[in-house]
Amino acid sequence: MGPVRNFLEHTPSPAELWKLYAELFNKQTGGDPDNEELVTNALEILAVARRDLSILELAWAMALRDSSTTVSTVEGLKDYVDSERVLSLLQPFLFQLDFEDAQKRQVRLVHASLTELVQLAAPSDWSQSQNPAKDSDINKRSTQQRMLRLEAALLCTCVKYLLLDEIDQIDLLSEEQEGIITFEALPGFGACDDSFDLAQEPDSTGAGQGLDNEEDAKNIYYDPAERGFGEFYVYASCFWVGHFTMSDPDHLPDMVDIVKLCSASSERRLKNWIRQKYRPDCTITPKFTDNYLHDPLTVVSLHGPETTLKRLLQDDAISLRGNEFLSGTVEEATQRIIYEGDLSRLIIFFHDARVGPQIRHIGTFLRMMIRWAQQSEKQLRPWASCFDLVFNICDDVLVKEKQGNELLCLAARCGCLPVVERLFEAAARNPALRDEILREVRRDVRPPDYHQSVGEAVRYDSVDVLRYLLDQEGIEGHLRHRDSKGYNVLHWAAFCCNPEVISLLISVFPEGVNESNDDGTQPLHLVVFNRHPQRLEAAVILLTEGHADVEKGSMEEPGSWDDPLRMAARYGDLEMCRVLVEVGGANPRRVLKFEDGSPALMDSTDFPQMAPRVLEALCSLAGIAS
Structure with missing residues (x-):
């Protein structure tokens, strides 16, 4: 050398x-x-x-x-x-x-x-x-x-190594090691560290290489070779899926071997290589974990070349309902593909004759939109082609199964403007789809306070979607919709306290400002009750642009318990009291009483330490010496 x-x-x-x-x-x-x-x-x-x-x-x-x-x-x-x-x-x-x-x-x-x-x-x-x-x-x-x-x-x-007989005949971990795993999972296990010296010194297999701290050194090691798995088992288990991803599709193992290796019916073989994959350094405590289930379809979907996925789906000799596959394999694989953002594979699923019909439903569309909303680089991912599939392949589902309206509402909730835009573009060419998405119905979902599209955009602060919806012809029914408890869109805007949204809604739905829900609560009451940092600005907009009734309590009686000013005083919200009086014109005397000739608050405050300041401010606003 x-x-x-x-x-x-x-x-x-x-x-x-x-x-x-x-x-x-x-x-x-x-x-x-x-x-x-x-x-x-x-x-x-x-x-x-x-x-x-x-x-x-x-x-x-x-x-x-x-x-x-x-x-x-x-x-x-x-x-x-x-x-x-x-x-x-x-x-x-x-x-x-x-x-x-x-x-x-x-x-x-x-x-x-x-x-x-x-x-x-x-x-x-x-x-x-x-x-x-x-x-x-x-x-x-x-x-x-x-x-x-x-x-x-x-x-x-x-793959050839992992298909050797012993891999499906022997458990990777001994009963004693399984017991240690169970023991480690118990609450307070760390408290036993000083009493039990279970750690073994790492051997020369490299199992202990790369340990970063003393705590890692306490890991307990096992040797697959001693269990009868031979010397290449660790590498094969940990890295075969990585090689699978990078391989030439024309030189892969036979599909039957891939299916056998990942078969849900070969529980021990599958469990063994997955367990080892999570333990590349042969420590009892896994280095990696994930929550997804494994079978041939999920593994090929996530790790195999795209041509291999197509071959698996198109191989009539392989039944996806066979024992080798999990009962929910298609849904599991679809969910993982969406999560990983490998959208070209999702397109393969949608177009496949066997798998496609099983995933063309609202649940898949919702997962797509949720994942889209989580991406930090949306424009760099080919989401547009996937969203196009919803309308190129699935428009019949949206109309015939009456899922169009629900999809619009979910898209508004997720802030997924691309889907909202495509829905209305498709609706412009399809009157039946237009009627479906603009249905003004109470949605049959739980919880029962779900709103229609405009309300969902408001509730989840999807401002871009809200602006787009308000520009659409025929959206009035959704704009004026009330949920099962009588909340309109301005009620939900008051919950969120986004001044931009409140102002936008007032410009198209001014009458909603003073509408009451089933309990008699109006949007202004909700803003007063809110502790949101923007509550004062929201209240000013309701009062100045929406002309909210500052003296109307939910009991329909001036000076009632739910009078906005009385609420603000009771909450000790000095700033809100000033807004209601100075901007809204509320009468401060209505929340004061006189005891032995001296002014006092009509109600005790939720925060007693604020009472003197609130009383002083209200008396000053009312022109009364405190």
């Missing part, structure tokens, strides 16, 4: 590197086809591996990849493992190794230039290939294509 490293440290030209590696390959293999196959396979594995491998991991992967290996068990594969031969042939191509620790994650190619060369061309072609510095565009394209094939080759090795 010394001469090679010295050569590399002097920054040789690409042509010199190419020549050096070709000579090393020929020298190490000696023209023997078996040696050439072994070295080629090893170099190609290391060129795309997601992390450094251990000596044993590489040896086990090489044994399985050998074209002469025909085994179905981990125990049988063990007989083909020859780590000494692998190292003797590969040593010049590898970074310095600690031969005393065969389980340490340390095996990597000696230099980045070697990795690039392996990704560009097969080692057997290095002697015949042209200078890599030439035709760089061609080389770049060739590298990309070869990388996909190398990813697929390592994927096939991982």
Whole structure:
């Protein structure tokens, strides 16, 4: 290794590197086809591996990849493992190794230039290939294509390994380790740390590498090899889905193998590799978690190339209702695709003859809009094409199943202007859809205080959507709608206290300012009751632009318990009292009483410490000496 490293440290030209590696390959293999196959396979594995491998991991992967290996068990594969031969042939191509620790994650190619060369061309072609510095565009394209094939080759090795019999026959964790997991989940487990020394020292497998703090060092480690899973199990479990994502679709494992590996009916195999995937460092406590369910459809949907997803959906020999798939597999996969934002796959689902009809409903549309609203870079994602699907494919659902109005209301709630716009654009061409979205009905949903589209936009502060809706012909029914408790849109605006929204609504619906709900409450009462920072500005707008009745209590009696000024005084809201008197013209004397000739508040305040100041202000406004 010394001469090679010295050569590399002097920054040789690409042509010199190419020549050096070709000579090393020929020298190490000696023209023997078996040696050439072994070295080629090893170099190609290391060129795309997601992390450094251990000596044993590489040896086990090489044994399985050998074209002469025909085994179905981990125990049988063990007989083909020859780590000494692998190292003797590969040593010049590898970074310095600690031969005393065969389980340490340390095996990597000696230099980045070697990795690039392996990704560009097969080692057997290095002697015949042209200078890599030439035709760089061609080389770049060739590298990309070869990388996909190398990813697929390592994927096939991982899948083949995980399909060995023992993976579906043995539990990854022992009963004792399962008990520890259960114990850790109990409240107050951390309090036992000083009393129980359950932690083991991390071994040389690399399981303890990357620990950031002392608490991590207390993790308990397990060894899958000791459980009978062999040495390549950890890598295969943790990284096969990553290779799946990056693989050439034309060189993937058979679909039947993917289905078998992810089958919900093979509960132990599926559970084992998922558990290991969450524990890349072999700690009892998982490093990663997620809440989604796994089966062939969800895994292929999230991790496989798009062409593979299409093949799975179009393969009539594979029934999505079979035991290999979860009962709610389509909904689960759809939900995960939407969450991940991989919308091209969602489009595949919508267009598919088997899956499409199952997801063309309001629940899917709502998930799409909620996820859209959560994105910080909406314009960078192809949401428009997905929203178009709602109308290009699903317009019959919106009308026939009377979901158009509900979709409009949900879009307003989410602030999803693209869907609102598309609904009205489609309605302009389809009178039946127009009638459906503009229905003025009380929605059959829970809770019963859901509003129509304008009210939903108001309630969730979707100002852009509100402006658009108010410009639409025929929206009057939604504007004047009342929910099951008699709240109109201005009631909901008063809850939210957005001055811009209140002003906008008053301009088109002034009569709503003094409308009462079933309890006699008006929008001004709700603003007075509100503790929102913008409540004072909202009250001023209701009083000046909407001419709110400042002396009308919910009991319809001047000076009643729910008189706005009396409410403000009772709440100790000095600023609101001033607004109601100075802007609204409320009579401050109506909330005062005289005891022994001295003024006092008619009601005790909710905040006694504010009472003297409120009394002083009201007396001043009324021209009475306090």
